[in-house]
Amino acid sequence: MSVFFVGAGPGDPELITLKGKRLLEEADIIIYAGSLVNPKVLGFAKSSAEIFDSASMNLEEIISVIEKAAAQAKKVVRLHTGDPGIYGAIQEQINLLEQKKIPYEVIPGVSSMSAAAAALKREFTQPGITQSVIVTRIEGRTPVPSKEDLSLLAKHRGSMCIFLSVQKMEDVVSRLLEGYTPETPVAVVYKASWPQEKIILGNLSNITQKVKEEGIEKTAMILVGDFISGGGEPSKLYDSGFTHGYREAKS
Numbered sequence: 483m484s485v486f487f488v489g490a491g492p493g494d495p496e497l498i499t500l501k502g503k504r505l506l507e508e509a510d511i512i513i514y515a516g517s518l519v520n521p522k523v524l525g526f527a528k529s530s531a532e533i534f535d536s537a538s539m540n541l542e543e544i545i546s547v548i549e550k551a552a553a554q555a556k557k558v559v560r561l562h563t564g565d566p567g568i569y570g571a572i573q574e575q576i577n578l579l580e581q582k583k584i585p586y587e588v589i590p591g592v593s594s595m596s597a598a599a600a601a602l603k604r605e606f607t608q609p610g611i612t613q614s615v616i617v618t619r620i621e622g623r624t625p626v627p628s629k630e631d632l633s634l635l636a637k638h639r640g641s642m643c644i645f646l647s648v649q650k651m652e653d654v655v656s657r658l659l660e661g662y663t664p665e666t667p668v669a670v671v672y673k674a675s676w677p678q679e680k681i682i683l684g685n686l687s688n689i690t691q692k693v694k695e696e697g698i699e700k701t702a703m704i705l706v707g708d709f710i711s712g713g714g715e716p717s718k719l720y721d722s723g724f725t726h727g728y729r730e731a732k733s
């Protein structure tokens with residue numbers, strides 16, 4: 483096996499997996515998503531590694547680099563931001579590799595949605611508040627199926643992670659208001675886990691203005707829901723009256 487799709491994590495180079503780091507250290511060729519991956523993560527590469535920024539490459543060019551390298555049994559890391567399985571655009575690459583019968587593996591990463599919750603020091607799934615997380619975006623050049631429009635998803639009023647959408651804050655908020663109340667907390671986390679990280683807290687009535695004032699237009703996660711205020715019920719897991727596989731209840 484010589485081709486690996488690797489999740490680089492959200493920014494902080496220490497948030498890559500041990501496996502991802504090892505593969506970067508061993509890679510002869512690294513193709514990374516220059517617009518989002520922290521260049522510091524490339525510090526794990528050996529000095530002889532050949533490094534390509536995919537920002538200036540099209541799909542065919544990327545696949546041709548991978549194909550040539552694989553034919554010479556060179557180790558290739560295709561480095562994606564966060565977790566490759568979420569808005570990673572890996573499927574189109576995978577499909578071509580499968581057509582060409584080039585074997586590959588996918589190494590997961592820490593998504594920016596997890597880094598954003600960690601920055602807030604909040605749990606998405608607090609008992610008594612919600613037990614569901616919706617991961618979505620507003621349409622951009624990539625369309626979103628109409629059955630998944632934000633205004634419909636908002637009706638669940640669970641926790642929401644909205645990727646790729648901060649540049650359309652006004653539109654996002656007006657659709658969310660079709661389900662959530664105007665007081666619903668919202669956090670916009672800019673560059674979670676980077677030194678430039680910023681957290682903007684507000685609610686659906688004032689977040690658009692706050693985001694505008696901060697001038698945030700990209701690389702930000704919009705989190706929505708009552709989980710942001712904390713204060714759910716304690717979970718049953720650590721409840722002394724609750725027995726589970728590893729602990730007997732105290733009576």
Ligand code: SAH
Pocket residue numbers: 492493518562563564565566567568569570592593594595597598644645646647671672673674675676700701702703704
């Ligand atoms: N695969 C990535 C997402 C890529 S799509 C992941 O799992 O995180 C790019 C979008 O991810 C950005 O528009 C932004 O919404 C979000 N994003 C990526 N890195 C981020 C970070 N460090 N902080 C906040 N949002 C981030």
